[in-house]
Amino acid sequence: MGDRRLAATLFASRVVAGIFGALGDPLARLVRDTGSADPYPIYESIRARGVLVPSRLGPLMTASHPLANSVLRDARFGVMPNSEMTGLDLDLRGHGPLPVVDPIEGSFLMRNPPDHTRLRRLAAPSFSPRALREQTEIVESVVAGFLDELAERPSFDLVTDFAARVPIKVICGLLGASDAEHARMMDWGTTLAGAIDGVRTMRQVHTLRRTLVELNEFLTEVAEDHRARPREDVVSHLLADPDLSREDLLATSGLLLAAGFETTVNLIGNGVLALLANPEAKRRLIEDPDCAPNVVEEVLRLDPPAQFSGRTALEPVELAGRVVPKGTPVILLLAAANRDPEVFADPHRFDIDRPNAKDHLAFSSGIHYCLGASLARMEGAIALRALFTRLPGLRLVGPVRRRPSRAIRGPLRMPVTARTRSTVA
Numbered sequence: 106m107g108d109r110r111l112a113a114t115l116f117a118s119r120v121v122a123g124i125f126g127a128l129g130d131p132l133a134r135l136v137r138d139t140g141s142a143d144p145y146p147i148y149e150s151i152r153a154r155g156v157l158v159p160s161r162l163g164p165l166m167t168a169s170h171p172l173a174n175s176v177l178r179d180a181r182f183g184v185m186p187n188s189e190m191t192g193l194d195l196d197l198r199g200h201g202p203l204p205v206v207d208p209i210e211g212s213f214l215m216r217n218p219p220d221h222t223r224l225r226r227l228a229a230p231s232f233s234p235r236a237l238r239e240q241t242e243i244v245e246s247v248v249a250g251f252l253d254e255l256a257e258r259p260s261f262d263l264v265t266d267f268a269a270r271v272p273i274k275v276i277c278g279l280l281g282a283s284d285a286e287h288a289r290m291m292d293w294g295t296t297l298a299g300a301i302d303g304v305r306t307m308r309q310v311h312t313l314r315r316t317l318v319e320l321n322e323f324l325t326e327v328a329e330d331h332r333a334r335p336r337e338d339v340v341s342h343l344l345a346d347p348d349l350s351r352e353d354l355l356a357t358s359g360l361l362l363a364a365g366f367e368t369t370v371n372l373i374g375n376g377v378l379a380l381l382a383n384p385e386a387k388r389r390l391i392e393d394p395d396c397a398p399n400v401v402e403e404v405l406r407l408d409p410p411a412q413f414s415g416r417t418a419l420e421p422v423e424l425a426g427r428v429v430p431k432g433t434p435v436i437l438l439l440a441a442a443n444r445d446p447e448v449f450a451d452p453h454r455f456d457i458d459r460p461n462a463k464d465h466l467a468f469s470s471g472i473h474y475c476l477g478a479s480l481a482r483m484e485g486a487i488a489l490r491a492l493f494t495r496l497p498g499l500r501l502v503g504p505v506r507r508r509p510s511r512a513i514r515g516p517l518r519m520p521v522t523a524r525t526r527s528t529v530a
């Protein structure tokens with residue numbers, strides 16, 4: 106697809122979403138109100154319309170926990186790359202010396218079995234309990250180091266100066282990349298996450314193309330370095346398979362950045378926001394730091410970083426009393442399912458003692474269940490526990506800016522201080 110046609114298609118889709126949104130179509134409202142401070146009323150309006158709700162934009166949607174969970178576990182549904190679903194071809198081939206690999210569209214996140222099974226298995230050893238124990242020590246020590254530095258500052262940005270630095274350190278470790286790469290990796294991770302819910306403007310298209318070319322070059326260098334000096338990490342595990350193609354190698358290693366960075370940043374950011382808004386929960390965390398895992402689980406339930414996912418019917422399927430034709434996309438509103446009153450009592454309340462908080466769908470369900478879930482839980486618990494025990498007076502000193510995304514939810518900028526009011530005065 107040439108750039109002029111692409112620009113026209115993007116413009117047309119924004120207009121269509123604007124018109125249908127104004128007419129009350131809930132999916133069009135979600136598309137239109139990107140970065141909305143509070144998408145939850147839209148989710149509730151979808152829930153009020155039934156368990157499986159059609160949109161004039163084409164897909165079906167569900168806010169129901171049992172239905173979303175069963176679709177995610179149903180082999181008659183599969184994943185489909187965004188480009189195939191929307192018909193948008195970003196034409197990446199001509200923008201690098203070799204075909205450019207997109208770690209979201211080209212990875213096992215967007216593949217069905219048997220490819221999905223084979224590739225996921227290759228990446229899995231790096232997420233074993235032993236690997237997690239090793240990572241835990243590293244995360245505890247880097248978080249303590251960041252906080253030593255931030256405690257000295259009059260104010261700082263919670264997202265860029267703290268939350269983003271934790272997962273980027275972990276992902277660089279997984280890929281065997283040096284600390285010198287942190288800044289570039291953060292930029293790439295942000296661009297990739299911004300593209301998860303589809304591109305909207307040509308500016309985004311250009312940034313995404315540039316990012317993918319740079320990321321492909323970087324991951325190629327990382328792979329060459331590992332070929333020369335194998336070690337115990339994801340890239341070496343992948344390279345150990347002689348049949349792995351260049352595309353699968355780049356997509357799988359790039360997926361760790363695409364899936365593991367912004368999601369974890371937003372877990373920490375959403376956690377801080379929830380704790381600042383709920384002083385009693387914050388007090389409990391400070392007095393009993395061991396409740397950090399409960400806090401993380403409830404943050405994931407109440408305000409998940411990945412707000413929705415999608416599946417496509419691979420054959421005609423009867424679902425909630427209607428026949429879903431082959432090829433129909435179904436949007437699983439994970440954030441809405443996490444507030445389904447059939448599963449969670451008083452679902453809009455932040456309650457760190459909730460007995461079934463772990464039943465949330467923040468990490469999805471079925472064969473694509475998040476491979477990094479234990480890692481993310483560990484990073485979130487260490488970050489929140491250390492932040493509030495070390496800086497118990499943490500508070501906002503300016504407005505929170507949210508990310509301009511509908512699929513990924515969390516703060517983009519969050520100015521905070523750890524100083525007490527009397528010290529600042």
Ligand code: HEM
Nearest residue numbers: 213214364365368369372411414468469473475476477481
């Ligand atoms: C709070 C943080 C995180 C959240 C909320 C999250 C959420 C998700 C969700 C919802 C999916 C499945 C999407 C679907 O079903 O369509 C997923 C898949 C995945 N995530 Fe995470 N994730 C997080 C952190 C991480 C981390 C830290 C890593 C690794 C460094 C990671 C790696 C992956 C991978 C590789 C997949 C693909 C799994 C598959 O397709 O089989 N995630 N994640």
